[in-house]
Amino acid sequence: MNLYSLAKPLLFRLPAETAHHAIHTLLDGFQRTPLHSPVAKQLTVTDERLEVSAFGQTFTNPVGLAAGFDKNAELPRAITALGFGFVEVGGVTAEPQAGNPRPRLFRLRKDNGLINRMGLNNHGASAIGHRLAETTVDVPLGVNIAKSEHVDPEDAPADYCQTYEAVDSADFFVVNISCPNSQGFEALQNRSAMAEIIGALRDRGASPLLVKLSPDLPEPAVDDVLAIVEEFDLEGIVATNTTTERPASLKSSNRSEKGGLSGEPIKHDATEIVRYIAARTDVPIVGVGGVSTAEDAYQKIRAGASVVQLYTGLVYQGPTIARDINRGLLELLERDGFDSIEAAVGVDSE
Numbered sequence: 143m144n145l146y147s148l149a150k151p152l153l154f155r156l157p158a159e160t161a162h163h164a165i166h167t168l169l170d171g172f173q174r175t176p177l178h179s180p181v182a183k184q185l186t187v188t189d190e191r192l193e194v195s196a197f198g199q200t201f202t203n204p205v206g207l208a209a210g211f212d213k214n215a216e217l218p219r220a221i222t223a224l225g226f227g228f229v230e231v232g233g234v235t236a237e238p239q240a241g242n243p244r245p246r247l248f249r250l251r252k253d254n255g256l257i258n259r260m261g262l263n264n265h266g267a268s269a270i271g272h273r274l275a276e277t278t279v280d281v282p283l284g285v286n287i288a289k290s291e292h293v294d295p296e297d298a299p300a301d302y303c304q305t306y307e308a309v310d311s312a313d314f315f316v317v318n319i320s321c322p323n324s325q326g327f328e329a330l331q332n333r334s335a336m337a338e339i340i341g342a343l344r345d346r347g348a349s350p351l352l353v354k355l356s357p358d359l360p361e362p363a364v365d366d367v368l369a370i371v372e373e374f375d376l377e378g379i380v381a382t383n384t385t386t387e388r389p390a391s392l393k394s395s396n397r398s399e400k401g402g403l404s405g406e407p408i409k410h411d412a413t414e415i416v417r418y419i420a421a422r423t424d425v426p427i428v429g430v431g432g433v434s435t436a437e438d439a440y441q442k443i444r445a446g447a448s449v450v451q452l453y454t455g456l457v458y459q460g461p462t463i464a465r466d467i468n469r470g471l472l473e474l475l476e477r478d479g480f481d482s483i484e485a486a487v488g489v490d491s492e
């Protein structure tokens with residue numbers, strides 16, 4: 143029995159966003175104490191076989207924390223101490239945003255999922271940029287850049303660039319054109335809108351630059367994204383964001399809440415999108431969507447992901463999730479006769 147299995151029933155009695163803030167406060171306190179180093183030692187799995195090089199970064203392990211958990215870049219030290227191999231903070235917008243009215247985050251307990259319609263609440267690019275400039279962690283630290291709520295799609299390129307320039311000390315940049323919870327994002331996922339945004343970011347020097355996809359894109363639209371990735375020589379693709387679809391299998395009463403669904407219910411589709419992309423490009427893929435065990439991470443890696451990320455799994459499995467996945471990945475590599483994660487990347491792509 144670990145500590146989280148005792149804390150979880152109590153946390154799960156709180157509204158989901160209140161629980162998130164409680165965890166946030168705990169992690170913030172923790173990262174300022176001397177406990178930080180011994181915990182990091184316990185939870186960091188160090189093994190050369192887990193090392194991955196992708197989009198100009200060296201990852202000591204392939205398990206990252208996805209965007210949305212640390213929207214304001216306040217916790218990278220704590221997250222690193224939990225054994226994650228990289229962190230993506232944000233989504234960040236040019237100006238501070240309050241996001242949507244609460245409640246806006248819902249657990250789907252019977253489905254190991256979440257629905258959120260946070261609406262890109264964040265402290266804004268300037269505050270987050272200053273924080274990032276003062277943050278040093280020994281894992282790659284990326285930032286998720288999103289469109290400001292009230293900016294029209296035609297003004298989106300300048301808006302993304304304004305944000306980029308404030309946060310440009312990060313190690314990599316993810317252009318988020320796939321948020322289902324804020325105004326006007328659908329209009330960004332067509333080929334010409336994407337080209338304008340990504341071209342403008344490239345002109346400002348954004349690199350390594352990755353694009354984050356919605357799992358709701360039909361195949362022709364994914365092909366358009368791949369064409370843009372090639373045209374602008376992007377360093378990577380993050381697949382995927384949350385879905386607005388509601389699979390018929392969902393059992394939880396919260397399934398009819400509006401917003402983006404994440405976790406176990408999107409695992410399969412997200413993996414299939416990774417596989418689809420990997421069969422069509424050599425650009426590194428960050429696989430995300432429903433990863434909560436080593437087997438889940440391994441499936442995404444075999445489908446073509448160089449590294450993986452998770453958010454919802456952390457809520458259900460607790461703070462030892464990165465260590466548990468990394469240990470399990472080593473066992474799976476051994477079982478299948480691979481001498482490294484990199485050797486397993488894409489072995490099951492189409």
Ligand SMILES: Cc1cc2nc3c(=O)[nH]c(=O)nc-3n(C[C@H](O)[C@H](O)[C@H](O)COP(=O)(O)O)c2cc1C
Pocket residue numbers: 208209210211213232233234247256258260262286318321354382383384404405406408430431432433451452453454455
């Ligand atoms: C509460 C919440 C907030 C999120 N915020 C963002 C965000 O700001 N930007 C983004 O690109 N993705 C955001 N995401 C999506 C995650 O980064 C991830 O793509 C998605 O949840 C699928 O992974 P998971 O199943 O491991 O949670 C958010 C997800 C959740 C649950």
